[in-house]
Amino acid sequence: MPDRYAVIGNPIAHSKSPAIHAAFAEQTGQDIHYGRLLGALDDFATDVRRFFDEGGRGLNVTVPFKEQAWDLADERSPRAELAGAVNTLIRIGDSGIRGDNTDGVGLIRDLSINHGFDFKDTSVLLLGAGGASRGVLLPLLESGLGRLLIANRTAAKAHQLAELGAKLGPVEGCGLDQLAGERFDLIINATSAGLSNAVPPIPDDCLASGGWTYDMLYGDTPTAFCRWGAEHGAKRTPDGLGMLVEQAAESFFLWRGIRPETTNVIKGLRQTR
Ligand code: ATR
Structure with a gap:
């Protein structure tokens, strides 16, 4: 069974994250499944707990749940702490959840490395x-x-x-x-x-x-x-498409310990939009 990951938001149908992570997984040979979850506007925490209770390994969190994800994390990185928002949840130990925020590093990497x-x-x-x-x-x-x-x-x-x-x-x-x-x-x-x-x-x-x-x-x-x-x-x-891919790459790195190559993934997204 592949390790399970997903992006949770509301709405979620148009998220590009599944395509980005599928490209990272293929490129790095990682056996993962990355899906989409429509979070309940009035019960986000229950959806998150269920995902992890059922064996999920990590979530990306998007609008409008990033602040709620910050609240429910059992521990947080310094950058998430200051951000007041979490876009990446990581399973720790048997039942813990760590919150991180990869948006800022995505911005810096896109500007400095890609551009x-x-x-x-x-x-x-x-x-x-x-x-x-x-x-x-x-x-x-x-x-x-x-x-x-x-x-x-x-x-x-x-x-x-x-x-x-x-x-x-x-x-x-x-x-x-x-x-x-x-x-x-x-x-x-x-x-x-x-x-x-x-x-x-x-x-x-x-x-x-x-x-x-x-x-x-x-x-x-x-x-x-x-x-x-x-x-x-x-x-x-530049616009923020590169930041989107870079924040995803940092989440992938936090979950899998491998840094995917992003240039071709960004190029692919530009061609298909
Ligand atoms: P987000 O989470 O996307 O940052 P937000 O918290 O609602 O969304 O913040 C939106 C930001 O865009 C705010 O800084 C807002 O300015 P105000 O704090 O004065 O509301 C800013 N903003 C939105 N529309 C704007 C506009 N037409 N011109 C200038 N600033 C705008």
């Missing part, structure tokens, strides 16, 4: 102060960057998030309307504005010469924020 962005001493603007931003905060602060500014429509939330990270690295928070005169080497969009095809209102000239944009969203066509980057002289404008 060649060098974080060292850079000035980085992170747009948004919701779950997506908090999820990547610790790996960003550990990336070697010189300065991280979190800017949010609701300034108070940016200040709160910056406070959480302040002991760990050079981070500040501000409102989106406080960016005049600022210049950044990299602007990361972690807002949900793109879901309605919008872009956070930021100054036209806040990208430094040679600067990059990165949209944590991805789509079949360039996202609104990728288009913003291209229109404002960004050197590169």
Whole structure:
């Protein structure tokens, strides 16, 4: 019997995770089965317990359950602890569950390894102060960057998030309307504005010469924020498809102890979308 894994979310039908993990398993010769689970909106914990009680080895957790997964984990990694959210659950011992969060390392690996962005001493603007931003905060602060500014429509939330990270690295928070005169080497969009095809209102000239944009969203066509980057002289404008594959690769590594190759998997997803 292959070891069982799954992604749990609601909705879940369109998740790309089963295809990604099937590709990793084939490539590494691992005998696993990776399925999809539609989690009950009012009883997520029961669904998780049942999966593990029936012998499941690990789960990926997606919207809207990442915070609930954090709550039910028996122990958590430091990056999950700071993220306040868990996207990977791992069976430990006979009945324990460990929670981790691989989103941030997925972002850093996609930018630095797949695209060649060098974080060292850079000035980085992170747009948004919701779950997506908090999820990547610790790996960003550990990336070697010189300065991280979190800017949010609701300034108070940016200040709160910056406070959480302040002991760990050079981070500040501000409102989106406080960016005049600022210049950044990299602007990361972690807002949900793109879901309605919008872009956070930021100054036209806040990208430094040679600067990059990165949209944590991805789509079949360039996202609104990728288009913003291209229109404002960004050197590169990656979307979040690579991050999706990299966070999956890190989960696979946590479960199986093997790091899959991601380049061809990302290429394959780009061709089929
Ligand atoms: P997620 O878990 O995806 O981060 P969230 O917690 O609801 O979702 O956070 C969404 C983020 O996108 C917030 O930072 C939100 O700003 P507010 O805190 O001011 O609500 C931001 N956001 C959503 N739509 C936006 C828009 N049109 N312009 C700017 N920011 C937007």
